[in-house]
Amino acid sequence: MTDLTQTPAAIPTPTPAPRKGSLMVADKATIRRNRAEARFKAYGIGAICIALIALVFLLFTVIRDGAGAFQQTYVSIPVTLSADVVDPKGNRDPAEMAKVLTMSYGKLMDAALTDWMAANAVQIEGLSQADIKGFFSGQASAELRNMVLADPALVGQQVDATVLASSRVDGMFKGRVTDESAARDAKTSSQQIALARAMEEKGALVTRFNSDFITNPDASDNRPEAAGIGVAMLGSLYMMLIVLVLALPIGVAASIYLEEFAPKNRWTDLIEVNISNLAAVPSIVFGILGLAAFINFMGLPRSAPIVGGLVLTLMTLPTIIISTRAALKAVPPSIRDAALGVGASRMQTVFHHVLPLAMPGILTGTIIGLAQALGETAPLLLIGMVAFVSTYPSAPPEGLMDPASALPVQVYNWATRADPAFFERSSGAIIVLLIFLLCMNLLAIFLRRKFERRW
Amino acid sequence: MMNTMRLAEKAVAEETIKITARDVQVWYGDKHAIKDVNVDILANTVTAFIGPSGCGKSTFLRCINRMNDTIDICRVEGRIALDGEDVYDRRVDPVQLRAKVGMVFQKPNPFPKSIYDNVAYGPRIHGLARNRADLDAIVEKSLRGAALWNEVKDRLSEPGTGLSGGQQQRLCIARAVATQPEVLLMDEPCSALDPIATGQVEELIDQLKTQFSVVIVTHSMQQAARVSQKTAFFHLGNLVEYGDTDDIFTRPQDPRTESYISGRIG
Numbered sequence: 001m002t003d004l005t006q007t008p009a010a011i012p013t014p015t016p017a018p019r020k021g022s023l024m025v026a027d028k029a030t031i032r033r034n035r036a037e038a039r040f041k042a043y044g045i046g047a048i049c050i051a052l053i054a055l056v057f058l059l060f061t062v063i064r065d066g067a068g069a070f071q072q073t074y075v076s077i078p079v080t081l082s083a084d085v086v087d088p089k090g091n092r093d094p095a096e097m098a099k100v101l102t103m104s105y106g107k108l109m110d111a112a113l114t115d116w117m118a119a120n121a122v123q124i125e126g127l128s129q130a131d132i133k134g135f136f137s138g139q140a141s142a143e144l145r146n147m148v149l150a151d152p153a154l155v156g157q158q159v160d161a162t163v164l165a166s167s168r169v170d171g172m173f174k175g176r177v178t179d180e181s182a183a184r185d186a187k188t189s190s191q192q193i194a195l196a197r198a199m200e201e202k203g204a205l206v207t208r209f210n211s212d213f214i215t216n217p218d219a220s221d222n223r224p225e226a227a228g229i230g231v232a233m234l235g236s237l238y239m240m241l242i243v244l245v246l247a248l249p250i251g252v253a254a255s256i257y258l259e260e261f262a263p264k265n266r267w268t269d270l271i272e273v274n275i276s277n278l279a280a281v282p283s284i285v286f287g288i289l290g291l292a293a294f295i296n297f298m299g300l301p302r303s304a305p306i307v308g309g310l311v312l313t314l315m316t317l318p319t320i321i322i323s324t325r326a327a328l329k330a331v332p333p334s335i336r337d338a339a340l341g342v343g344a345s346r347m348q349t350v351f352h353h354v355l356p357l358a359m360p361g362i363l364t365g366t367i368i369g370l371a372q373a374l375g376e377t378a379p380l381l382l383i384g385m386v387a388f389v390s391t392y393p394s395a396p397p398e399g400l401m402d403p404a405s406a407l408p409v410q411v412y413n414w415a416t417r418a419d420p421a422f423f424e425r426s427s428g429a430i431i432v433l434l435i436f437l438l439c440m441n442l443l444a445i446f447l448r449r450k451f452e453r454r455w
Numbered sequence: 456m457m458n459t460m461r462l463a464e465k466a467v468a469e470e471t472i473k474i475t476a477r478d479v480q481v482w483y484g485d486k487h488a489i490k491d492v493n494v495d496i497l498a499n500t501v502t503a504f505i506g507p508s509g510c511g512k513s514t515f516l517r518c519i520n521r522m523n524d525t526i527d528i529c530r531v532e533g534r535i536a537l538d539g540e541d542v543y544d545r546r547v548d549p550v551q552l553r554a555k556v557g558m559v560f561q562k563p564n565p566f567p568k569s570i571y572d573n574v575a576y577g578p579r580i581h582g583l584a585r586n587r588a589d590l591d592a593i594v595e596k597s598l599r600g601a602a603l604w605n606e607v608k609d610r611l612s613e614p615g616t617g618l619s620g621g622q623q624q625r626l627c628i629a630r631a632v633a634t635q636p637e638v639l640l641m642d643e644p645c646s647a648l649d650p651i652a653t654g655q656v657e658e659l660i661d662q663l664k665t666q667f668s669v670v671i672v673t674h675s676m677q678q679a680a681r682v683s684q685k686t687a688f689f690h691l692g693n694l695v696e697y698g699d700t701d702d703i704f705t706r707p708q709d710p711r712t713e714s715y716i717s718g719r720i721g
Binding site: 334337340341342343345348357 | 562577630
């Protein structure tokens with residue numbers, strides 16, 4: 001300051017410096033810098049393009065392979081429920097009728113198809129009885145039996161039944177089964193394919209939206225056409241509820257304590273490091289932990305959503321704690337000063353001012369944690385959720401203890417089965433899983449926009 | 456003319472001691488930030504703390520309402536008494552203390568809520584209003600007290616963060632006033648404001664001293680001279696000189712004070 005007031009006279013008058021080239025011509029250093037910048041931009045665009053191509057490829061293959069799971073072929077022919085077969089005692093007693101095996105209904109179906117062929121003058125050279133039997137899904141006769149048992153008045157009548165065709169017939173309409181593949185496949189034949197073509201022409205085969213895929217439980221290896229993701233979706237939903245109910249309050253409370261109340265000392269440093277470590281622990285390790293702690297030690301049932309939910313909670317907690325702490329840190333300290341300055345207690349400061357401002361970050365972190373948990377497979381395999389579950393769990397809270405599956409596990413499960421029809425289901429389940437994840441991320445964006453406040 | 460006016464005012468101000476500080480020491484970790492500060496702050500008086508950056512004036516201010524409690528590494532020793540009661544006594548709840556000793560900060564920091572809720576927050580958490588009408592009255596009185604009422608009375612439900620900088624700072628003053636404190640601490644309240652807003656806030660401070668004991672930290676010596684009756688000069692953690700503002704600025708006793716006031720250090 002003193003220098004400035006004393007020395008103005010000492011500053012030499014500026015002499016015009018010799019010109020070092022025109023502004024109109026870029027010098028070498030500038031050209032080099034501009035080139036480097038252009039290169040860097042090109043790298044960036046290239047990186048984005050590679051990411052986009054990978055995404056498009058992923059979506060394309062999944063949708064190509066999985067779209068078929070949402071369509072299903074049904075046989076729609078009149079079936080005569082002959083009283084001799086379904087009610088051999090002739091007394092219409094449901095208890096007696098329940099003794100008739102599903103296999104007998106299969107014979108009715110086979111007869112109905114033979115009748116239909118005769119009525120429509122369809123004749124196929126070399127069509128065997130096995131081809132006719134294999135035309136229907138194993139599920140078809142069971143469905144017919146349930147229909148009759150539910151309404152004994154149908155006995156002796158002719159009904160228009162719409163039942164599942166076998167996966168081979170279904171595959172024919174999806175391009176999976178051709179004459180060439182039929183020649184190598186013991187479960188189908190070119191005669192069966194010819195029959196299917198003829199039936200389609202006459203309108204006895206219909207392909208329509210497959211709502212059973214959404215609602216059915218898993219099915220055995222022999223009937224992929226009946227398999228659905230209903231139990232897996234419900235199991236995933238139960239687990240997400242458990243994760244939300246446990247991980248959100250525990251995670252938020254832990255981060256509020258660590259961030260706003262805990263003294264900063266060696267212990268809290270240790271805890272902080274360990275939380276970060278926990279976030280990096282491979283998920284399969286959590287599976288082993290869940291197996292040891294919840295099933296072996298606490299004696300909770302295997303394959304149950306409660307155990308899956310607890311394991312996923314442990315896995316999600318670090319994510320929620322880390323993102324919540326980041327959100328709390330991002331709230332300007334001046335807000336805390338302001339609240340403390342008017343005599344608010346620490347808790348009032350946190351709950352009235354800090355937490356509402358941190359809410360968008362907390363919610364986003366929670367939903368991203370949930371989305372991660374939704375897609376997690378490895379720990380669930382270890383706690384038995386990979387088991388074949390063909391019955392729905394009951395409503396919560398008891399249902400949390402019932403065996404269930406989970407979406408990603410179902411994908412894994414189907415992908416390991418031999419029948420190509422299961423591969424299609426697997427891709428279909430991936431589509432459903434991706435739709436759920438997309439919805440959750442959209443919800444996260446929506447909540448962030450809604451709660452975001454400026455100051 | 457200003458001087459004679461201030462002298463006249465000083466004569467009427469009752470010379471009761473509001474805050475007593477004795478041998479106050481503050482450490483930040485190993486750093487001795489405040490050394491042996493002894494000062495008596497009077498009621499219904501504006502006391503200015505001046506000094507170069509990092510001299511401890513803000514630190515000392517934050518000791519008075521125990522805002523330093525929020526800093527883990529900060530340690531306070533000595534005695535600071537409000538009306539003869541030690542504020543660092545074990546029985547004192549800092550929350551209760553801060554209701555009595557309000558604070559306005561350097562940067563205007565309204566809550567991201569409506570103007571009304573900003574002012575009503577303190578009375579609400581301290582249960583000062585029995586019903587909505589009471590609360591309305593407190594809000595209006597506080598906003599009038601902060602000379603902001605006429606500007607915001609038609610938009611009380613709009614966010615406080617949407618006001619201009621000077622208005623925001625007056626809103627913060629209204630918020631502090633609304634809890635009916637006895638002492639108002641101001642930490643460089645005008646450093647983020649333009650000259651016009653500064654003038655408004657200074658005028659306000661002059662009015663506030665009729666109800667409170669005001670302690671203001673400022674970097675501007677002109678401001679200290681304009682608004683305060685008492686001035687304390689801090690340097691490197693020491694309270695170098697404390698006395699009537701006129702004496703400090705016209706007849707400083709300590710050479711360091713003189714150097715600072717004349718602009719040679721700082």
